[in-house]
Every structure is written in structure tokens, then in C-alpha cells.
Amino acid sequence: MADKVLMKGNEAIAEAALRAGCRLYFAYPITPQSELIEYMSKMMPKVGGTFVQSESEIAAINMVYGASGCGKRVMTSSSSPGISLKQEGISYISGASLPAVVVNVVRGGPGLGDIQPAQGDYYQATRGGGHGDYRNIVLAPSTVQEFADMAPLAFDLADKYRIVVLILSDGLIGQMMEPVEFQPAKTEEEIEKLGKQHESWCMHPNEDEPNHHHHIINSLELDPNVLSDLVLNLEKKYIEIEKTEIRFEEYNISPDNEILCVAYGTAARITKSAIEELKKEGKSIGLIRPITLWPFPTEAIKQAFNQNVKKILTLELNLGQMIDDVRLAIEGKVPVDFIGRVGGLVFSPEEVKTKIEEIL
Amino acid sequence: MEIIATRPKSLTKAQFTYCPGCTHGISHRLIAEAMDELGMRNKTMGVCPVGCSVLAYNFFDCDMAEAAHGRAPALATGMKRARPDMHVFTYQGDGDLLAIGTAEIVHAANRGEHFSVFFVNNAIYGMTGGQMAPTTLPGMKTTTSPYGRDEKDIGYPIRACELLATLEAPYYIERVSLLSPQHVIKAKKAVYKALKFNKEERGFTFIEFVSTCPTNWGFEPMKAFEWAKENMLPFFKLGVFKDKSIEEEGK
Amino acid sequence: MARMTVDPFYCKGCGLCIEACPKKIIRLSDKFNEKGYHYAECFDQESCIACKLCYTFCPDVAITVEK
Numbered sequence: 084m085a086d087k088v089l090m091k092g093n094e095a096i097a098e099a100a101l102r103a104g105c106r107l108y109f110a111y112p113i114t115p116q117s118e119l120i121e122y123m124s125k126m127m128p129k130v131g132g133t134f135v136q137s138e139s140e141i142a143a144i145n146m147v148y149g150a151s152g153c154g155k156r157v158m159t160s161s162s163s164p165g166i167s168l169k170q171e172g173i174s175y176i177s178g179a180s181l182p183a184v185v186v187n188v189v190r191g192g193p194g195l196g197d198i199q200p201a202q203g204d205y206y207q208a209t210r211g212g213g214h215g216d217y218r219n220i221v222l223a224p225s226t227v228q229e230f231a232d233m234a235p236l237a238f239d240l241a242d243k244y245r246i247v248v249l250i251l252s253d254g255l256i257g258q259m260m261e262p263v264e265f266q267p268a269k270t271e272e273e274i275e276k277l278g279k280q281h282e283s284w285c286m287h288p289n290e291d292e293p294n295h296h297h298h299i300i301n302s303l304e305l306d307p308n309v310l311s312d313l314v315l316n317l318e319k320k321y322i323e324i325e326k327t328e329i330r331f332e333e334y335n336i337s338p339d340n341e342i343l344c345v346a347y348g349t350a351a352r353i354t355k356s357a358i359e360e361l362k363k364e365g366k367s368i369g370l371i372r373p374i375t376l377w378p379f380p381t382e383a384i385k386q387a388f389n390q391n392v393k394k395i396l397t398l399e400l401n402l403g404q405m406i407d408d409v410r411l412a413i414e415g416k417v418p419v420d421f422i423g424r425v426g427g428l429v430f431s432p433e434e435v436k437t438k439i440e441e442i443l
Numbered sequence: 444m445e446i447i448a449t450r451p452k453s454l455t456k457a458q459f460t461y462c463p464g465c466t467h468g469i470s471h472r473l474i475a476e477a478m479d480e481l482g483m484r485n486k487t488m489g490v491c492p493v494g495c496s497v498l499a500y501n502f503f504d505c506d507m508a509e510a511a512h513g514r515a516p517a518l519a520t521g522m523k524r525a526r527p528d529m530h531v532f533t534y535q536g537d538g539d540l541l542a543i544g545t546a547e548i549v550h551a552a553n554r555g556e557h558f559s560v561f562f563v564n565n566a567i568y569g570m571t572g573g574q575m576a577p578t579t580l581p582g583m584k585t586t587t588s589p590y591g592r593d594e595k596d597i598g599y600p601i602r603a604c605e606l607l608a609t610l611e612a613p614y615y616i617e618r619v620s621l622l623s624p625q626h627v628i629k630a631k632k633a634v635y636k637a638l639k640f641n642k643e644e645r646g647f648t649f650i651e652f653v654s655t656c657p658t659n660w661g662f663e664p665m666k667a668f669e670w671a672k673e674n675m676l677p678f679f680k681l682g683v684f685k686d687k688s689i690e691e692e693g694k
Numbered sequence: 695m696a697r698m699t700v701d702p703f704y705c706k707g708c709g710l711c712i713e714a715c716p717k718k719i720i721r722l723s724d725k726f727n728e729k730g731y732h733y734a735e736c737f738d739q740e741s742c743i744a745c746k747l748c749y750t751f752c753p754d755v756a757i758t759v760e761k
Contacts, residue, residue: 107521107524107525109520109521133524133525135520135524135554137517137520137550138546138547138549138550139546141514141517141546142514142517142520142546142547142550143517145510145511145514145517145518145521145547146517146518146520146521146524147521148508148510148511148514148517148518148521149490149508149517149518149519149520149521149522149525150521150522150524150525151521152508152518152521152522153488153521153522153525153526155525157521157525171511172511172514175511179509286488286506286507286508286522286526286529287506287526287529288485288486288526288528288529289484289485289486289505289506290485291485295485295504296506297455297504297505297506297507298506298507299500299501299506299507299508299509300506300507300508300509301500301507301508301509302509303497303498303509444695444696444697444760444761445760445761446758446759446760447744447746447759447760447761448746448749448757448758448759449749449757449758449759450755450758451755454755458703458704458754459704459753459754459755461753461754462706463706463707463708463731463753464706464708464709464710464753465753466753467753468752468753468754468755469751469752469753471755472755623751624714624747624750624751627750627751628750663709664708664709664710665709665710665713
């Protein structure tokens with residue numbers, strides 16, 4: 084494939100996953116994500132990988148659990164309702180400390196909702212939509228290029244921390260075409276090596292005694308003391324991730340910012356356009372764009388807010404979910420203004436500009 | 444003197460957590476024996492369900508994965524697809540396979556996934572204390588059918604072998620019984636056959652064990668066998684429901 | 695000559711081997727194992743014909759048969 088191509092987000096993430104050495108993909112069709120599963124069905128056989136269209140999103144996440152239990156790079160994808168079905172599986176994968184990559188191309192909700200882009204799954208993604216104490220790393224792309232770049236990053240983070248990495252995109256980024264460049268594909272040797280990195284715990288061919296192993300991939304632990312230790316170990320991992328894996332973009336941040344905006348994904352793209360318009364009118368508006376929604380860039384917001392910025396505005400395509408984390412970041416020092424659209428509607432740059440002017 | 448029967452190597456040294464006289468231990472041993480005889484122990488991995496055998500990962504001495512309730516066939520699909528060079532089996536109860544896991548077992552069978560399913564049918568939910576299962580017989584009292592299962596209200600027991608035998612892809616489906624030593628000897632042949640086909644990558648194999656649950660049926664172990672012979676065997680007919688190896692030999 | 699031995703560690707005194715044995719030479723011992731079960735024992739090893747039916751029907755794989 085040529086290095087720079089025009090591609091839909093859903094196809095770009097799939098291509099990037101294949102290049103990152105993912106050879107197993109299980110999923111169920113759902114708009115606005117079907118191009119991803121279609122691409123995998125076409126391309127996986129070409130790289131000698133495995134594609135299975137499962138009978139449900141529940142089956143798909145459990146196929147991921149099985150394949151991940153064998154130490155392999157494995158991925159699934161869906162859109163909001165399908166991701167809700169996967170929550171139990173994601174909790175089990177987290178409890179069993181398995182690496183996995185899950186892509187959510189978010190659509191309007193709740194319920195069957197619609198197929199327009201939205202951000203109503205923020206709580207589910209960042210608080211963990213399943214049961215028990217666990218976290219997922221959540222990455223939020225705002226361009227097709229960034230969406231593609233998140234595949235190798237997600238697999239590396241998943242393998243490094245044995246955690247579920249959730250890529251939270253949306254229908255717009257998934258179905259929009261933009262130019263994208265890919266990193267070189269992993270060689271068969273590299274993939275072979277990847278397959279070996281987890282052999283201290285994963286299921287793999289065995290030997291007779293004295294080299295016999297008995298690896299158990301499991302999240303059941305009936306003894307509360309042992310389960311408590313297990314969960315406290317998960318916590319250590321999460322604290323480590325919160326220290327070292329936060330990613331965000333500072334856009335037009337400067338000491339003379341009058342307002343600090345916080346927005347991610349599609350909402351951030353639109354905010355940037357409004358910021359550019361206001362810049363022409365001599366107004367300085369800054370934007371912190373979280374790229375990891377968990378771990379959340381709390382410090383970055385705190386610092387960007389503490390210069391002489393008086394107002395802070397959160398912009399989301401939901402009723403206001405990330406706004407909670409922004410309030411936490413500034414410890415409630417000032418009220419946080421908000422502009423949101425729901426039901427799959429998307430505010431325009433003009434609407435954002437007007438809103439900013441109102442609170443200036 | 445020479446040992447002619449003892450604990451198979453494919454079982455760990457752990458005590459089973461099953462009730463006295465429960466046939467789970469017998470089906471475990473049959474699988475482990477066949478794994479030993481076929482030399483599969485070091486190339487096999489298994490999936491245990493949620494149910495009385497939820498701790499089976501402590502009993503089979505090969506790599507094991509614990510599945511969410513009903514999802515073992517999906518895990519096994521992922522495992523076999525990830526390691527086609529290894530052999531995979533699932534071990535499931537009637538609630539796991541025929542209630543919450545119905546979609547998973549039907550579609551794994553329909554895809555002809557290359558693994559073996561060992562299905563324990565004891566017509567009740569054991570681990571959670573005796574509730575009604577999809578295979579609970581009409582009129583049978585359980586903690587959630589206290590007046591006896593009313594088939595006019597909630598239907599009849601499901602016959603898993605017959606259900607799956609309507610699908611094209613499965614290679615070998617047989618229902619056996621553990622209700623007497625003689626039945627167990629016959630059951631062993633079926634288990635061996637299933638794992639042999641598994642090892643030879645012939646396709647999806649499925650063995651159903653008509654089993655007992657003395658504790659939740661409220662019987663002494665031996666009485667449980669009598670009750671099952673009288674009540675379960677008429678409804679759950681023993682025999683082979685699909686065996687493509689016969690057709691292949693015929694060609 | 696044949697011998698049937700029961701490992702008390704595994705036996706739960708369920709009695710299935712007693713029923714399975716065609717020679718009726720198995721009984722529950724009056725001794726207990728660590729879990730408080732009367733474990734099974736063969737009380738007439740000479741009559742044992744090593745048919746392995748006790749082993750076949752034992753749900754806890756507690757029995758070893760030698761010949």
C-alpha cells in the first residue's frame with residue numbers, strides 16, 4: 084500500500100491494527116462501524132490472520148478473551164449498543180489481567196438511538212461499564228490519522244499493562260475519509276516474538292514434568308483475601324498508568340487565554356475551528372484536548388487554567404459527562420460552562436463561536 | 444503386580460469439590476483418561492463454565508480458562524483460532540450450555556469449530572442450590588419450580604444432541620449416560636472417540652452425559668441413579684445423533 | 695492376584711464402589727478421613743478379580759487397582 088492514502092477512519096484503524104501484528108479479530112456488524120469489520124473480513128485472510136463474524140457482540144468479546152488468554156494480539160470493535168453488550172466480557176478480561184483492544188465507534192443513544200456521531204458513552208468508557216473495580220485505558224482520536232496511529236499504541240499499551248485499551252471514536256471519524264500515513268507493518272518474526280512475550284502466564288503448548296506448567300486464565304476467586312490482593316494489584320497498575328500514560332494536546336494555549344476550552348474527538352475539531360475564527364478577531368481562546376480519556380489529563384487542565392484564565396468551557400456531544408472530570412480537575416474553583424448537543428446532533432463552529440462570545 | 448487403573452495424569456492431585464456420589468467426577472476422569480491415552484495432555488487446553496464445575500480448572504492438569512456463564516464455546520473459538528496447533532475442549536452444565544449459552548453453543552457447532560464440548564445434563568442448577576434448568580423434566584420440583592415444572596407454562600426440557608444434530612457442520616454428537624458402571628464404560632468409548640476426532644482435526648464433537656445431582660434432587664447417590672434411569676433416560680435417549688466418520692468410511 | 699486400594703484423601707464415602715463391585719468385597723471403614731468421611735476399603739483382597747468396576751464408578755478417582 085502506498086504510504087499516504089485517502090481512507091475512511093474505520094478502514095484506517097483496521098489496516099493499522101493488521102500492521103501492528105493483530106492476527107485475530109472477532110466482531111458483529113453494526114452501523115456506523117461496519118466498514119471496520121468488512122475491511123477485516125477482506126484483509127485478515129491476506130495476512131494469514133483469522134476473522135470470525137460472531138453471533139453477537141457478547142460472543143465476540145468472549146472470543147477475544149479466549150484468544151488473549153493464548154497471549155495473542157486480538158481485537159474487536161462495535162458501536163455503543165454493541166459495546167454495552169461487551170461490558171461483562173470486558174470486566175472478565177480486566178479481572179483476568181488480559182491484554183485486548185476494543186474499538187467503539189460511538190453513535191447517538193441511549194437505547195437503539197441513531198447512527199449519527201455522538202459522545203454519550205464517555206461515562207461507560209471511563210468509569211468502566213461493567214461490574215467491579217477495574218479501569219480501561221481510553222484513547223479518543225479526533226482525526227483519521229490519529230485513529231490509525233492509535234492501533235499500534237493500543238496494542239503496545241495492552242501488552243505492556245495486560246489491560247483492555249478502548250479506542251473511543253465516533254461515527255463521523257469512523258466514516259469520514261482523510262489522508263492517512265501508516266507505520267511499516269510488523270514482520271512475521273516480530274509477530275512471532277510478540278506471541279512469545281506472554282508465555283509466563285498465557286495458555287500455550289506444554290511439556291511433561293519437570294517442565295510442566297498449569298496456566299489458568301481466570302477472574303474467579305472465591306477467597307475474599309485473595310480477590311482483595313488481586314484487585315489491589317490492579318490498582319497498582321492503574322496508579323502506574325495514571326502517572327506515565329496521560330496524553331493530551333494543547334491547542335493555542337498561552338498566558339493571555341481568556342477562556343480555556345476542554346473537548347475531545349469530534350467536539351475538539353469543531354472547537355479548533357471556532358478558536359481560529361476568534362483569533363482573527365483578536366481573541367485568545369485555549370483548548371486542552373484529552374487524547375487519553377482515562378487516565379484523564381487533570382494536571383494539564385489545572386495548569387492551563389491557573390494562569391489568568393477566568394472562564395472554562397467544556398464542549399461535548401452529550402448531556403455533559405466529561406464535565407465532571409473537568410470540575411474535579413479545577414476542584415470547583417469556578418463554575419464550568421458547557422455547550423452540548425445530543426441525539427447525534429453536532430454543533431457547528433459558528434454555534435461554538437457564539438457560545439464563547441456569550442461567556443467572554 | 445502392575446497398576447491397571449489409577450488417577451490419570453491429566454487430572455491434578457486436587458480433591459474434587461463435588462458432592463459425594465456426584466457424577467461430575469466420573470466425566471472429569473473419562474476426559475482425563477482419554478487425554479492420557481491419546482497423548483494429548485501437553486497440547487490441550489480446556490474451558491470451564493459457571494456452575495458446579497466452575498473450579499474444574501483446578502482439576503484438569505492442562506492449561507485452562509474460566510468462562511463467563513454460557514460463553515465457553517466463544518472462548519474455545521478464540522482459543523482454537525489463536526492456537527490451531529493445540530486441542531481445545533469445553534466442559535459445561537445444562538444451565539451454562541442450554542440457558543444463557545444457547546446462542547454460543549449453536550453457533551460454535553454451526554461453524555463446525557474444531558473443539559470438543561462435554562455437556563453434563565443433570566436437569567438442575569447444582570451450584571446455586573437446585574433451581575430449574577432447561578433440562579428439568581415436566582413435573583420435576585426444584586427451588587424455582589416448587590409446584591413441579593409446568594410444561595404448559597414454561598415449556599419442555601431441551602434435547603441438546605437432537606437440537607445440534609440438525610446442523611450440517613458438527614462432526615460427531617452422542618448422548619451417553621453415567622448412571623451405572625456399564626453405562627460409564629460405554630461413555631468412555633464416546634469420550635475417547637470425541638477427543639480422537641478432535642486430535643485428528645475432524646471438526647466439532649459433542650458428548651452429552653446424562654448425570655445425577657444427588658444433593659439437589661434430594662436422593663442418596665444410588666437412589667439418584669435409579670430415579671434418573673426411570674425419569675431421564677426415557678426423555679433423553681442415548682445414542683449417536685451424528686457421526687460423519689461413518690459416512691467417510693462408507694465412501 | 696489383584697488388589698484394590700482406596701486413597702482416603704479423596705474418598706467421600708459415597709458408596710458407589712460398594713454397589714459396583716460384583717464380588718461385594720468393599721465396605722465403608724469405621725475410620726474417618728480428614729474431612730470426616732468413612733472412606734471405603736476392600737475387606738477381602740483375595741476375592742478381588744481386578745475387574746476395575748469400583749474404579750470405573752468412583753466419582754472421586756480415589757481407587758487404584760493392581761493386578
